Amino acid sequence: MNTIDLNQIWQNQEEELNQSISVNREQILEITRMKVSSALAKAKPIKWFAIGFGILWVLFIYSLIIHFLSMEYIFFIISAGIHSVLTNIAIGIYIYHLVMINKIDNSRSVAEVQERLASLQSTTLMVNRLMFVQLPVFATFYLTPAWLQQMSNGRLLFVFGNIAIFAAAGLWFFFNIKKENMHKRWFRFLFNSQEWTSIEKANDIVDQLGEKNV
Amino acid sequence: MEKSTQNFLSVIENHKGIIYKVAGLYTKDSEDRKDLAQEIIFQLWRSFEQYDEQYKRSTWIYRIALNVSISFYRKKKRRETISHPLSGEVFSVHEEESSQHEDVKLLQQFIKELKELDRAIIILTLDGNSQKETAEILGLTETNVSTRVGRIKTILKKKFETVKNQ
Numbered sequence A: 001m002n003t004i005d006l007n008q009i010w011q012n013q014e015e016e017l018n019q020s021i022s023v024n025r026e027q028i029l030e031i032t033r034m035k036v037s038s039a040l041a042k043a044k045p046i047k048w049f050a051i052g053f054g055i056l057w058v059l060f061i062y063s064l065i066i067h068f069l070s071m072e073y074i075f076f077i078i079s080a081g082i083h084s085v086l087t088n089i090a091i092g093i094y095i096y097h098l099v100m101i102n103k104i105d106n107s108r109s110v111a112e113v114q115e116r117l118a119s120l121q122s123t124t125l126m127v128n129r130l131m132f133v134q135l136p137v138f139a140t141f142y143l144t145p146a147w148l149q150q151m152s153n154g155r156l157l158f159v160f161g162n163i164a165i166f167a168a169a170g171l172w173f174f175f176n177i178k179k180e181n182m183h184k185r186w187f188r189f190l191f192n193s194q195e196w197t198s199i200e201k202a203n204d205i206v207d208q209l210g211e212k213n214v
Numbered sequence B: 001m002e003k004s005t006q007n008f009l010s011v012i013e014n015h016k017g018i019i020y021k022v023a024g025l026y027t028k029d030s031e032d033r034k035d036l037a038q039e040i041i042f043q044l045w046r047s048f049e050q051y052d053e054q055y056k057r058s059t060w061i062y063r064i065a066l067n068v069s070i071s072f073y074r075k076k077k078r079r080e081t082i083s084h085p086l087s088g089e090v091f092s093v094h095e096e097e098s099s100q101h102e103d104v105k106l107l108q109q110f111i112k113e114l115k116e117l118d119r120a121i122i123i124l125t126l127d128g129n130s131q132k133e134t135a136e137i138l139g140l141t142e143t144n145v146s147t148r149v150g151r152i153k154t155i156l157k158k159k160f161e162t163v164k165n166q
Helices: A003-020 A025-032 A045-067 A071-101 A110-121 A123-133 A135-139 A145-150 A153-176 A185-190 A194-209 B003-014 B016-025 B030-050 B057-074 B102-112 B116-126 B131-138 B142-164
Strands: A021-023 B091-093
Touching (some): A003 B016, A003 B102, A003 B116, A003 B142, A021 B016, A025 B003, A025 B030, A071 A145, A110 A123, A110 A194, A110 B057, A123 A153, A135 A153, B003 B030, B016 B030, B016 B102, B016 B116, B057 B131, B116 B131, B131 B142
């Protein structure tokens, strides 16, 4: 079969289509009367819940920081401060992601739009990296200078060992939560959701676009 | 009726084939095709006022139709991606698809088996777009389009030969 045959078959399809389909003007008019809802209004309830819960959580942490604001609780203030700053950044990135993903101009070239989509969807990875990199603060927030001074060497070793393990785990997750590891078992175990399938497929398109400048 | 609405209706009327074909080749069944065609038209309407006249109208339609279709194809729960569900269908089909020529059905099936980007390249090529136009719509280089078209046509030919020789 040669090229002309493929074109001929396609041409047959064109003729069949032209004869068989017609536009329902009323339905098209209905579309033109639809309001374009804002990006955030389109977000699913679970995403609204995540943003709302995140904001309330950060406000709660701020109130604790204000309540315990003294040198006596310096470890708690620094830990809670780091936690709230990183959580704020994560919430900001999440909102940016939701807004930008719905503002993409589909009339740009397919390569440009799909690469932009994949890059925006990858911001979800950054949110998770930020949540994990703060693991060490969960091993320091309860410490106080007075308590540390009273601790035995064995107890101190246990406390700092704990902090080191949390820090190492946080850094490991920070550097390993990336698209290259999405197929790995630990990754799927931790983040098995539809959102990751979307990111994976978005990256698949980018892979297909690879070597586009041959 | 406003002038822009009238213009939009005539654009859809003149390019209905592109929308219907693209929607069909990126979906598995008629229900998904209906939803995708509707979503493409909604996105076309959304961008209608911002249409950049430096591009041909068909280039603008292909870009939106393909981008929406590729994103729609990626979703697991496709119905959830529809911005505003309609009660009816945007296109009426007068003849059953079962009456289509056997080769047309085979070609559609083989195109659906291709990867999303290859699917877009062959649709644009068979629709008569030049390699320059195809490259412009997709954001690839002409050389890349040319290489890929040759490879895709070989794949399709082989699939036809396999079926015909059975």
